[in-house]
Amino acid sequence: xxxxxxxxxxxxxxxxxxxxxxxxxxxxxxxxxxxxxxxxxxxxxxxxxxxxxxxxxxxxxxxxxxxxxxxxxxxxxxxxxxxxxxxxxxxxxxxxxxxxxxxxxxxxxxx
Amino acid sequence: xxxxxxxxxxxxxxxxxxxxxxxxxxxxxxxxxxxxxxxxxxxxxxxxxxxxxxxxxxxxxxxxxxxxxxxxxxxxxxxxxxxxxxxxxxxxxxxxxxxxxxxxxxxxxxxxxxxxxxxxxx
Numbered sequence: 001x002x003x004x005x006x007x008x009x010x011x012x013x014x015x016x017x018x019x020x021x022x023x024x025x026x027x028x029x030x031x032x033x034x035x036x037x038x039x040x041x042x043x044x045x046x047x048x049x050x051x052x053x054x055x056x057x058x059x060x061x062x063x064x065x066x067x068x069x070x071x072x073x074x075x076x077x078x079x080x081x082x083x084x085x086x087x088x089x090x091x092x093x094x095x096x097x098x099x100x101x102x103x104x105x106x107x108x109x110x111x
Numbered sequence: 112x113x114x115x116x117x118x119x120x121x122x123x124x125x126x127x128x129x130x131x132x133x134x135x136x137x138x139x140x141x142x143x144x145x146x147x148x149x150x151x152x153x154x155x156x157x158x159x160x161x162x163x164x165x166x167x168x169x170x171x172x173x174x175x176x177x178x179x180x181x182x183x184x185x186x187x188x189x190x191x192x193x194x195x196x197x198x199x200x201x202x203x204x205x206x207x208x209x210x211x212x213x214x215x216x217x218x219x220x221x222x223x224x225x226x227x228x229x230x231x232x233x
Contacts, residue, residue: 003155034218034219036218036219036220038156038220044225045206045223045224045225045226046156046206046220046223047223048219048220048221048222051211051219052219057221089155089156091156091218091219091220092218093213093216093218094218097216098161098170098215098216098217099146099158099160099161099170099171099172099216099217099218100158100210100216100217100218100219101158101218102155102156102157102158103155104155105155105156
């Protein structure tokens, strides 16, 4: 499976906002509003934080927001906190596949 | 609260077999699709397989087709993954997941287990 493309790392200072991109094609990110985002703390299982491009599951902080433009989706974390240090993965439905595809993952560092 | 508890991981030689199990609670198991996602050490996430809720339709990643078999036992709220002809590249943490599936595909994962490590090595 060809993964969606994310930057390897993104960093920011406490209180700042950062944005993680997730680049795909018209066969996945661009063609469907089925983009999800996951946060994975070290040694832990991933957790769903955004689904259907912009929706937040119950209990997820409103500091996390999602968007999409063309074939690229984005996750924005506002008011960055030390606890936001983690790996973040996007995923999407892809045409002609029965299983979704994940992004390459982005390590977020809080300076 | 949805809980997914995996078991069955361990060390296995190349060419060997292993069976993973996942016991689900906090959801109506029989009416939910289920699946497996893996993560090789230091690497990203990869779908392995999923199984539908109603008709038992199964999907597999190309790299495991013909070697892995997913199944479910709704009487025991248990999901299984039978893995055979294991290769070094199958070494990973295997997560039991509750995905959100459409008519013909699963992409979003709503819930994850804590994972079980499978190591394929001689």
